[in-house]
């Protein structure tokens with residue numbers, strides 16, 4: 001793989017060329033097969049930058065091209081030996097040329113999506129600036145996803161009043177199948193990486209919560225994942241970001257989506273929280289994401305489910321089948337708490353799972369190892385917040401995390 005950045009003011013244009021051993025179908029770090037659509041994309045920053053450390057555009061490019069790279073990658077500027085070592089150890093990929101000193105920075109920014117999880121991170125870190133990724137169309141790939149209202153989410157991020165940089169990019173259209181999206185989950189950080197020197201960033205906080213970090217996330221069902229390749233500090237991506245002087249920080253990595261929902265709805269950003277990508281004047285109420293989040297919100301607010309979605313609708317079909325489910329811990333949590341759940345689209349799932357408030361109480365507290373893996377400069381602030389607002393799991397409760405999928 002050979003990658004080249006051409007910079008024109010604030011617009012960074014990436015082109016890449018595959019080597020003979022590379023393939024147009026590759027694997028995302030979470031195991032999903034991905035088919036390449038095109039070999040160019042751009043990242044638009046709101047302003048031109050002075051000199052940028054070469055590790056930053058190199059790692060930004062890697063978040064796009066990693067799935068399709070087999071053995072080596074050649075960048076257009078020399079990277080640090082530390083970053084090259086991270087490519088070798090994490091992926092078995094030979095990266096170069098090498099010849100820059102290591103980079104470092106000091107501030108923490110938030111990769112802010114506008115959903116409940118990142119709003120909870122924002123509540124924990126009230127002084128951290130936001131970097132928001134906004135999808136825009138690609139000049140050479142048709143956009144069949146015009147119902148995806150990234151402009152609405154960017155406008156809501158601006159309404160928060162927080163220090164904000166919106167990064168516009170078409171990099172999701174490098175992916176032909178299964179559909180446009182981040183080639184690697186970390187591509188959402190491409191703009192934050194390019195901006196890291198200007199903002200003096202030493203860390204980037206993401207809204208990945210307990211399920212994504214420790215319970216296997218969406219695509220891995222029911223699996224305790226201490227060595228999660230995407231989000232563990234000692235995983236391939238954690239080490240690559242650290243080598244570039246931008247540590248991955250997961251302030252809500254130890255708490256469930258019930259806790260992030262409660263924190264988000266109790267925060268001053270409540271009116272700007274939006275997890276649905278489709279609605280304009282509010283969430284659409286009819287997509288699968290809306291249905292899943294409604295179950296969690298109803299559980300947190302201790303009220304009946306409010307939805308017009310019926311069991312025969314495609315987005316509700318999986319809840320009529322037996323488990324396992326993606327995000328099953330939250331389905332258990334919701335089914336145990338929503339009044340009258342047996343008469344809703346989750347009634348069948350509730351019958352299969354037989355969860356109770358007692359069996360899901362651990363999901364109201366924080367898994368302590370998640371705090372220990374937050375880099376030292378930001379650990380105390382997160383720990384103090386969690387101690388005051390959430391509380392920690394007992395050893396018995398923590399065992400629910402560590403036996404997830406085997407108990």
Ligand SMILES: [Zn+2]
Pocket residue numbers: 276277278279283284285286287288289290
């Ligand atoms: Zn929706």
